[in-house]
Amino acid sequence: MRRVLIFVIIFTFLISGCVQQKEDKEDKEIKIGVLVPKTGEFSSAGIVMENAAKLAEKHAKEIFGVNIRVVIADCGDKPETAKTAFVSLAQQGVVAVVGAYSSPQALVVADTANELKVVYIASVASADLESKIREGNRYVFRNAYNTSYWGVLAAEFLRITNAKSYYLIGYDPLRTFNTAMFILIKNSTKAELKGEDWFKSPSVAPEDYKRAVEKALISDAEVIILGDPGATSVSFVREYAMKGGKATIYSVGGTLALMSVLRGLGIDNIAFQAAAIEGEEKTKLTKRYFENYREIFKEDANNYAGLLTYDAILIVAQAKMKGNLIEELEKGSFFGAAGIYTFENHQAQWGSEKLRGSIGIFRSGKVEILT
Amino acid sequence: MLTKILLITLFLLFPLFLGYYTTFIALISIILGILTISWHFMEKEIGWVSFGHSVPFGIAAYLLALNPTLLFLTPFIFLIFLFFSFFGRRLFPFATFIASIALWNVSHYFVLNGKGGEEGFGVPFSMSLGNLYTLSMALLLFCYVFFEIISKSNLGLKIKAVRDDEIAAKSVGIDPIRFKIVGFFFSTTFASVAGVLHAVSFSHVSPSVFSPFYALFPFVVSKISFDKRWACIVGSFVIVSLSHSLSAFLPETHYILYSVVLMMIAVVKKNAENL
């Protein structure tokens, strides 16, 4: 009997925890869900994505006159937690969901979006969402780069700087992404490839970047292209500079695109790509994003994951204002801090006249904008 | 046992009527419940503590994603555990944990026709949530009943005899290797079933299936469940609810809540054991 009683109590507790309170209040505001990795491996990016989402909520009202409310959900660092968070947001009646961080998360969420008929805009991941769209998933869009655009930007950097040689350093846990990017670079540049190396996951070899530094030094390349957007790239750059490396480091962005990191490192000739760089005026939103972010959150604005999450929310707000969300997203154009977005096959047209990624280089304590 | 089965069935049926989200959370709990029960059998009945049940779980999920016909390989996954058992009981948990970490990293290299790697693979078929839930529920009940029956059967007694003392078991004519193989086979097969269900429910498999979360999940759940098989199901619901379901309601603090519960359960459990 006692067991049965315990069982009933636990059962009631669990069910009451799982069942969501229904909101009686019918409000007119547009609810947009944001998947933010607040916990786990990517929690550092989660902070800026959340801040950017809050800023987008404010700007949607001030600039576009749309009353939106962002609903933040922690998508963790696994696809499983991202899906749960997505389903939870969908249950809360959001018109669309933006965000999620890693590629597996974006892929799982894209399938769920199709299943639940809720629009999802991938604002960070460069996963193979094209195949989902080809299979008929109309609910998934991406305002972030696809894999090939990362390669396009890197090749453009080599062209702008007239680099005669380059060296590729990939990051093992992002092998698929880096490999596709490297292939594109190799096929698009005339500069001489001095070699290719990969550093291992810090979980199995936390100091492997030191070995990669030794090899990079021997290569004597003019430009080193780093495929790791994470914290290990910082260790690499520091070690490389310490050992007297003279090459320009071109980073895919992420950690090495943050002003606070670059200033903290104080190492010259680190180039990076970003969706937009402070000082540019791609649209009326660019300056406002960077300035207001600093005013409110007392730090430099993030120029990729945060910025694109901000843009994704404003894209949804603008599209929803015009009418049917999917139809408007498919045919319309939308203002964002990175430029003016149009979607072709549900992918933002990066590389078009009105939407181009930026390349900056850190020199003497300042960022010089190259494109 | 019949009362327990009836109560568990009632417990599992209820979420079906509470909407998509609750059903989905319950589905994850059920799948991880199967994983936990398979782990629990390995620990309690066979006497081997594994920190690598994410290995059969993840391998089966990957096999399904790569090619469902490859699932015929899943019954052989026990061989991995059999190999590690030669290191002895004391080192078995660590050996299996290293295996799971190794696979977690190596799975980033699984690339087929330019797909896979860190992105993982899509699963070639899907099921509606209702159907998948019903199937998973049935499999959980089957798993529970199967292990209950096995542990009380003649075979179960022989497995336990090997667990308690291999030399003594041998002296009364029980072949320790044979019964160890049988035990490992049962445990890893059900862990593989959980992996397959997991892959179908997310329509995708990525290296995270080998992550320490899945390696440690059954251990944590089993220990908070007072080592009772039926309680493993409830424990699985508790941990999944805490680690997954509050992410959109308490995004800032849900993980702290999870950590506090983990600490409290460990202490409360000890006190309860002393009563």
Add this chain to the structure above:
Amino acid sequence: MISEIFTSAFYTAFSISILLCYRVGKILNLSFASFFTLGAYLSILNPLLAIPFGASAGFILHKLTKKLSIANATIFSLGFAIAIEEILRIYFRTEYIILPVQKITLFGEMVVGSHAISGLISTAFVTIFLCFLLSKKSINLRVMEEDLELAEIYGVRTERLRLIVLTITGTLIAFLGSLHNPGIVYPTLGWQYLIFSVIIATLANIFERAYLFAILFAFVITCLPKFF
């Protein structure tokens, strides 16, 4: 090579701490990941702050887990690790924190100053510990490793010994976190070091002279990536 030696010393100290907690303290101390991160965050203010904070964290962990079985204590340490990590994340609320590094030249090789100090501290810890192991005073530790109940029967003050082990190792890991961090700090920083050290500790634990083998494996595994 100097850099590799310091790194090996660091991983030796880390894995010996794990082994000590496991063999003597009867806990697989997963909190070390967060102790390391805590130390790294505290180094923003002053690396020495990691010492009292690490000691307190180790002490609290001992007090709250002293009556628990290995399994329960390990679960507790996991919860404790997540709690510290989440508190740091919520308190600092920033993407990454970059710490300044000082370079020094040792035997013609340029190394990070704080890593050199961490290497020296780790070497000192390992040396003192090995000397202790060779002394007669280590008998209590050995008996406790072998059999906790037997140790109590022999009059070993097991609780006191556990307290010492958890506090010293907690202090050491937090202090090493404040020195050996990569110069960029974020909430999940410590896990990669813990996982790597657990692998070393596990391999060493296969052998009877686990502590000695921890030194060997730390050196081999640290140098291994050079060949791949």
